[in-house]
Amino acid sequence: MVFRDGCDLKLLVTGANGFLGRYVVAEALRRGHAVRAALRSAADVAKLGWANHPNLEIARVDLRSRRGLVDAVAGTDAVLHLAAAKSGDMYAQYAGTVVATENLLAAMTEANVRRIVVISSLSVYNYLKIPSFSLLSEDSPLETDAFQRDEYAHTKLVQERLVRDHATQNGWGFTVLRPGVIYGKDNLFTARLGMQAGRVWIRTGAWAKLPLTYVENCAEAIVLAAENDTALGQTLNVIDDDPPTQRRYAAMLRRRLSPRPVIIPVAWSVMWLLAGMAVTTNKLLFKNRAKIPGLFIPARLHARCKPLRFTNQKIKATLGWKPRYSVSESLDRSLGKSDAELTKVDTPTTAAAPVGNKAEVAA
Amino acid sequence: MALETQPEPAPHPPRLKAAVIGTGKISEEHLRFLGADPHVTLAAVCDLSPSLAKYAVARFGAQQAFTDSSQMLADARPDVVHVLTPPHTHAKLVTDALTSGAHVIVEKPVAPSNREFRDLWSLAQSRGRRIVEDHNYRFNEPVLAIEKLVAEGELGDVREVDVRMALGVRKPGGRYMDENLPHPSHRMPAGVIHEFITHLCYLALRFLPSFERVAAAWSKHGNDALFKHDDLDALVIGGPVHARIRFTSHAAPDCFSLTVRGTRGWAETDLFQPHLRVVVPRKGGQQLSPLVNHWMNGAGMMRASLSGFRNKVLQKTPYEGLRTFLDRTYTALRAGGEPPVTYDDMDRASRLVDAMLDESNRV
Numbered sequence: 026m027v028f029r030d031g032c033d034l035k036l037l038v039t040g041a042n043g044f045l046g047r048y049v050v051a052e053a054l055r056r057g058h059a060v061r062a063a064l065r066s067a068a069d070v071a072k073l074g075w076a077n078h079p080n081l082e083i084a085r086v087d088l089r090s091r092r093g094l095v096d097a098v099a100g101t102d103a104v105l106h107l108a109a110a111k112s113g114d115m116y117a118q119y120a121g122t123v124v125a126t127e128n129l130l131a132a133m134t135e136a137n138v139r140r141i142v143v144i145s146s147l148s149v150y151n152y153l154k155i156p157s158f159s160l161l162s163e164d165s166p167l168e169t170d171a172f173q174r175d176e177y178a179h180t181k182l183v184q185e186r187l188v189r190d191h192a193t194q195n196g197w198g199f200t201v202l203r204p205g206v207i208y209g210k211d212n213l214f215t216a217r218l219g220m221q222a223g224r225v226w227i228r229t230g231a232w233a234k235l236p237l238t239y240v241e242n243c244a245e246a247i248v249l250a251a252e253n254d255t256a257l258g259q260t261l262n263v264i265d266d267d268p269p270t271q272r273r274y275a276a277m278l279r280r281r282l283s284p285r286p287v288i289i290p291v292a293w294s295v296m297w298l299l300a301g302m303a304v305t306t307n308k309l310l311f312k313n314r315a316k317i318p319g320l321f322i323p324a325r326l327h328a329r330c331k332p333l334r335f336t337n338q339k340i341k342a343t344l345g346w347k348p349r350y351s352v353s354e355s356l357d358r359s360l361g362k363s364d365a366e367l368t369k370v371d372t373p374t375t376a377a378a379p380v381g382n383k384a385e386v387a388a
Numbered sequence: 389m390a391l392e393t394q395p396e397p398a399p400h401p402p403r404l405k406a407a408v409i410g411t412g413k414i415s416e417e418h419l420r421f422l423g424a425d426p427h428v429t430l431a432a433v434c435d436l437s438p439s440l441a442k443y444a445v446a447r448f449g450a451q452q453a454f455t456d457s458s459q460m461l462a463d464a465r466p467d468v469v470h471v472l473t474p475p476h477t478h479a480k481l482v483t484d485a486l487t488s489g490a491h492v493i494v495e496k497p498v499a500p501s502n503r504e505f506r507d508l509w510s511l512a513q514s515r516g517r518r519i520v521e522d523h524n525y526r527f528n529e530p531v532l533a534i535e536k537l538v539a540e541g542e543l544g545d546v547r548e549v550d551v552r553m554a555l556g557v558r559k560p561g562g563r564y565m566d567e568n569l570p571h572p573s574h575r576m577p578a579g580v581i582h583e584f585i586t587h588l589c590y591l592a593l594r595f596l597p598s599f600e601r602v603a604a605a606w607s608k609h610g611n612d613a614l615f616k617h618d619d620l621d622a623l624v625i626g627g628p629v630h631a632r633i634r635f636t637s638h639a640a641p642d643c644f645s646l647t648v649r650g651t652r653g654w655a656e657t658d659l660f661q662p663h664l665r666v667v668v669p670r671k672g673g674q675q676l677s678p679l680v681n682h683w684m685n686g687a688g689m690m691r692a693s694l695s696g697f698r699n700k701v702l703q704k705t706p707y708e709g710l711r712t713f714l715d716r717t718y719t720a721l722r723a724g725g726e727p728p729v730t731y732d733d734m735d736r737a738s739r740l741v742d743a744m745l746d747e748s749n750r751v
Contacts, residue, residue, distance in 0.1 A: 065568035087568045115443075116413040117563075123439045172447065183439055315701045 034058045036251060037101040037138075039088060039129065040108030042068040044212055045144070045204075048244035049105055051075050051368040056248055063088070063097055063108070074369030088125035094132035103140035103198075103251045104133060109184070115176045122180040123187065130191045139197040142250045145185040147205045147236055147262060148178040152327035160334045161236070163203075163260050173324035200256040204243050204263040205236030205335065210359040210367060212240070213278055217329050218271055220320070224286045226279075229320070230293040231272040233332035236264045239355035241367070242348040249344040261340040265348040268335050277352060281360055293330055300326045404722060405431040407466035407490075409457050409481055410473035411444040414495055417707045418470050421714045423448035428718060432464035457481060461488040468493060468721060474572035475500060475582070479508065482519065486511050491518040491721055493714070496586035500577055502738040509731060520717050520727045521734045523590045525644070527709035527716070530657035530664045534648055535594060537655050542668055544652025549595045549631040551588045551646055554639040558610050558618060570614055577745055578606070579616030581635050585744070587644075589737040592624065592631040595648050599626040604744040605751045609638055622744050633744075644706070659706050662699070663692035 036053050040046040041062035051074060053060045059080045062070070065087050070076050084097035088108050098104065106129060110121025126143075133141065151166045171179040185201055192199035206215045214221050217236075219229040238246075246263045250256040269277065272290075279285050303321035307313055319325045340346055350358065358367065406422050408415055411433050422430040433444040434454040441453035454460035461469070461484060469485035471478055471494040478494055485492045492512070498521045499505040512519045525531060537543050557564040557580050564571050564580050576582030593599075604622040608615055620635040647656040653668030665688065670680035698704075716728040743749055 067567040089569050114413070116416070119437075119440055119443065124437045127437055127439060183443075187439065311702060314703065316703045 034103060034251060035061070035101045036248075037061045037063060037084070037098055037104045039063045039104065039106050039125075042070055042073075043107060044209065045207055045240055045243060045247075046107045047073055047075075047364070047368050048209070048240050049107060049247050050081070051370050052241070052244040052248045053105075053251075054078050054080055054370040056252070057373075058248070061097065061101060072365055074365045074367070078370050079372060088128050089120050091128045091131065094128055095135045098129070098132045098138050099136040101136075101138055103142065104129065104138060105247055105251060106141055106143045106188070107247075109144070110180070111177060113176070115179065118176040118180045119183075123183050126184045126187050130187065133197075134191075134195065139195070140199070140251070141188060141192060141197060142200045142202060142247060142256070143185065143188040144247065145201050145203045146178070146181045147203050147264075148174070148328055149182050149185060149203065150328075152331050152333075153324050155327075155331070155333060157332050158334065160336060161262075162336050163262055163339055168324075170324070173322065174328065175319055175325055178325075178328065198254075198257045200250045200258070201260040202247060202250055202263050202340075203260065204238050204246075205265075205268075207238055207240050207243050208359070209240030209355065210362070210364065213356070213359060218275055219291070219330075221286075224284060226275065226286050226288045228271060228275050228288050228290045229296050230330045230332065231270065231290060233271050233293065233330060234268040234335055235271055235274050236262075236268055236333075236335045237274070237352065238263050238265045239348070239350050239352070239359075241358070242350055242355070245349060246340060246344060246346045249346050253344055255343050259339075259343055261343060262335070262337065263340060264335050264337045265352070266337065267352075269352055271330075274352065277356060281356055293332060296320070296326055296330060403427055403429050404467040404718060405429050405464065406468045406470065407432040407434065407460060407464050408444070408450070408470045408472060409434045409460070409485075410471065411435040411437075411440045412472070415444065415470075415472045417705075417710045418472060418493075418714065419444055419448040419450070421711050422470075423450075425715070425718065427722065428468075431466050432460050434460045458484060461485060461490070466490050468718070471495065476572060476575055479504060482508050483511060486515050486517050486519070489515070489517070491520070493520045493522065493717060495522050497521070497576075497582065497738065497741070498734060499738070500582070502735065502742045505734065505738045509735075518721065518727055519734070520729050521586070521737075522710070522713065523586075523729045523733060523737075524707060524710035524713045525587050525659055526590060526594065527712035527728070528659050528662070528706065529708065530659065530662050531591065531594075531646060531709070532712075533664050534646065534655045534657065537666065538595065538648065538650070542653065542666070543648060543650030543655060546595045546629055546648055546650045548649040548654075549592050549629065549647070550634070550649075551592045551631070552634040552636075552643065553584055553588060553645075554636050554641070554643045555584065556640065556642055557637045558612060558615070565612065565614065567614060574614055574616070578620075578741070580637075581606075581617055581620050582741075584635060585620070585741055586737055588633045588635060589740045590733060591646055592633055593733070593736050593740065596624065596626045596629050596631045599624045599631075599740060599743070601625040602740070602743040602746075602749045603751045604749055606745075620744070624740065624744075661692075662696065662706075663689055665689075 036058050038050050041050050042064050050060050050062050054075055061082050061084050063084045063086050066085050086093045086097045110118040151168045154166045171182050220227045242265055243263050300321045300323050303317045307315045406428050422428050430450045432452040433441050433450040434457045435441040438455050444450055445453045469490045469492050471481045482492050573580045573583040602624050606617045607619040608617050610618050618637040622633040624631040644659040655666045657664050665685045667681045670677040720727040
């Protein structure tokens with residue numbers, strides 16, 4: 026580890042205002058690192074607990090453009106690359122995830138920053154090739170036909186390959202983290218549970234394990250990956266201990282909500298059958314030209330709802346990570362605390378020097 | 389100039405080599421046509437983002453991907469280049485493509501002003517090449533049906549044209565509201581409305597042979613700092629024909645309607661919710677014509693609802709006219725004939741835009 030100016034590491038966090046990014050910034054500051062938070066020009070972080078921390082500086086950049094990126098990256102020891110688009114059509118997600126990563130890698134090359142932790146996703150695996158109830162691990166096969174998958178999985182596959190190829194070619198240190206379902210405040214329902222229509226939840230499956238990782242647990246794993254040389258060159262799935270089943274998690278969450286949602290269970294086998302029928306109908310009647318809902322496309326249905334087992338042995342052994350909060354504690358924190366409380370970072374008695382010599386790096 | 393030494397293309401080449409510059413959202417429909425048309429070889433695609441260019445190769449079967457358009461023109465030597473980049477980049481890219489000896493199909497507007505359009509046209513003329521601006525909505529089935537009604541005299545002599553677009557460009561989170569990376573159209577003389585105004589003008593001009601008087605009210609009713617204007621209400625008069633051109637971002641739902649009124653009857657459509665309504669004298673005389681029109685149009689709306697459902701399932705979008713436009717354009721280019729969008733079509737559309745922006749015509 027590097028130790029400089031009173032801080033362990035100088036870290037650039039992209040997507041620092043996002044659902045996960047705000048916790049990663051908090052965790053990095055708590056662990057004594059200096060953080061440069063990459064934020065878009067309109068992002069407002071004033072209500073977050075770390076907004077005025079002395080070891081934090083803000084870089085106003087948009088990764089979809091190269092403007093200001095070299096300055097934002099310069100002087101850091103590592104980049105924690107969280108920024109990604111999670112919604113929009115394929116072109117919007119390409120811009121927010123893939124083009125953003127291309128621009129970041131170009132800036133890192135120019136600024137000679139040679140360490141990156143990229144946040145990929147558990148969605149990159151080939152779920153059609155993984156048998157039901159088998160163990161999904163880092164050795165499971167990756168999706169080979171990205172066009173069968175939704176925009177998020179597609180762009181995550183491309184992004185991960187970009188980082189791996191670029192880092193390998195340039196001799197950088199890199200770590201690929203593949204979190205499962207990241208949940209936390211304002212993000213407690215997951216597509217792996219089914220569909221949500223107001224107070225009505227259609228729970229597609231019951232006994233499939235949910236590969237959950239609570240956002241604060243996940244944030245700690247990400248910072249650990251930057252701190253530990255054992256993570257170099259590694260690909261690690263990020264999943265908390267004892268993943269609950271869909272049924273158990275839905276029940277735990279439902280108990281804590283008021284008014285309580287109505288859960289309509291639909292068996293995995295029924296979904297599997299419906300998807301098969303949809304595909305056959307499309308093939309026979311529409312020559313595969315019809316647009317069918319994502320949940321009825323087998324590759325996407327399997328990725329969301331297939332009953333599998335999960336392991337987090339590799340990440341625990343590599344990073345010494347032990348998820349801090351259980352599912353129950355995570356739900357209570359998510360529902361009982363404000364953003365400011367959850368991201369609060371105590372101010373150190375002696376402020377360390379910021380990453381650069383400016384309070385804000387202009388774009 | 390190098391082009392004078394270029395060999396003339398064969399008079400009727402069996403297949404034209406096409407290339408695309410700019411593989412963002414709008415390229416999707418162009419590439420779908422180019423990838424499937426048996427008379428076209430999709431020789432190359434080019435984008436500043438290598439990943440986006442590779443995506444176009446994988447999805448649409450382009451033979452090569454480039455990130456440098458000059459390199460692409462030199463290596464792939466396309467017969468036709470589609471310029472699908474933001475408008476402020478058109479002048480250079482169109483010039484380069486023409487100079488390389490290619491015909492150019494370009495997204496609207498070709499240029500921000502009529503003078504700049506004419507400069508490019510002169511260059512094309514001097515090289516013996518064509519510039520064809522995308523006037524895709526002209527080739528949507530309902531518009532072609534209205535043109536046929538006019539040509540057959542069903543509506544009598546045209547006296548009024550109403551082209552109206554309501555579009556939620558100010559929708560929070562939308563591409564035109566992105567403060568972090570403002571959409572390139574904000575830089576155009578009419579701001580975001582410039583993105584759509586060519587469509588409005590060329591549709592009006594299909595039924596308005598000339599224009600002598602123009603009055604345009606450009607307004608901004610919203611408070612968004614990004615926008616120059618978010619509303620246009622223009623009156624255009626040519627001889628006895630009055631046209632109203634309307635753009636609003638304040639009315640809902642989204643629509644793109646065209647109404648043509650003649651001395652005998654009228655017809656209207658909405659390209660976003662396709663249908664055709666025709667009110668003309670029917671058999672049965674003055675007394676029964678209203679009833680017969682209701683019956684006929686009622687049956688037509690029922691058919692439109694069924695075809696709308698079919699279009700939804702089969703992913704037929706309001707861009708359906710683009711396919712016809714490209715098909716006719718390539719047929720003309722192969723035969724050395726006049727493309728379906730002529731110099732006169734483009735010149736008049738761009739002169740009308742200039743006239744509406746002219747300070748002396750503003751109200």
